[in-house]
Amino acid sequence: MAGRRDALRDDVRFRVLRLLQDNPEMSQRQLAEAVGVSVGAMHYVLSALVEKGLIKLGNFSASRDKRRYAYLLTPKGVAEKATLTRNFLKRKRKEFEALKAEIEAVQAEMELGADMAPCRKR
Structure with a gap:
């Protein structure tokens, strides 16, 4: 369970860093x-990313509302994003291969089932 939770947390961090970049x-x-x-x-995620030094807050100077912030990736954040990207791709390729194998197995079952179905006379 913890492994899945860690993967979901990493996916969220990856997606946030990717969007913010x-x-x-x-x-x-x-x-x-x-x-x-x-x-x-999201507030919790962003706070954690700031605390870890992966992003920093800057005033969004183009905004009339000076309370708006820009979330800027730090060099450490760029490196973390690269690591998360590699892990994300590895995990998604593994999921893809498992899904592909399951689709092929179900398709084979359907084809075998169609061959084994009794012929009905009308």
Whole structure:
């Protein structure tokens, strides 16, 4: 169970860092919607990323609302994103291969079942 939970946490961190690298001005609400978590959960994730030194807060200077922040990846954050990207791809390829094998097995069962079905006379 912990392994799955760790993978989900890493997926969220990966997606957040990926989004912020291209869109540092995204709000917590926009990030939460894009990643599929609550705004409260996103606040927690962003706080943890700041605490770990993976992102830093900067005022979003183009905004009229000076309370808006930009979430900027630090060099440590860029390195962490690279590691998370490798792990994400490895995990997703493994899931893809397992899914592909399951599809092939079910398809073979269906084809065998169609061959074994008795012929009905009308």
